[in-house]
Amino acid sequence: MTDERTYSVPAIDCEGCANNISEALEPVEGVEATVVDINAKTVRVRGSVDDLVVRKVLTAAGYPPA
Numbered sequence: 001m002t003d004e005r006t007y008s009v010p011a012i013d014c015e016g017c018a019n020n021i022s023e024a025l026e027p028v029e030g031v032e033a034t035v036v037d038i039n040a041k042t043v044r045v046r047g048s049v050d051d052l053v054v055r056k057v058l059t060a061a062g063y064p065p066a
Helices: 015-025 051-060
Strands: 003-008 031-037 042-047
Touching: 003 051, 015 031, 015 042, 015 051
Parallel strands: none
Antiparallel strands: 003 042, 031 042
């Protein structure tokens, strides 16, 4: 089943942050796509990946979701 979730990530400040987040999520099994919105400070993840897994990956990358 494919879901789409949006995470509020206050630590997003620049394109470098967006790239780091995308690179951290890309290899995660079940992640089909990610969209990082720098202005809104959000990360949208589409796929069959568990919410807790996404939260752990974001936190480990230095961008904990609010």
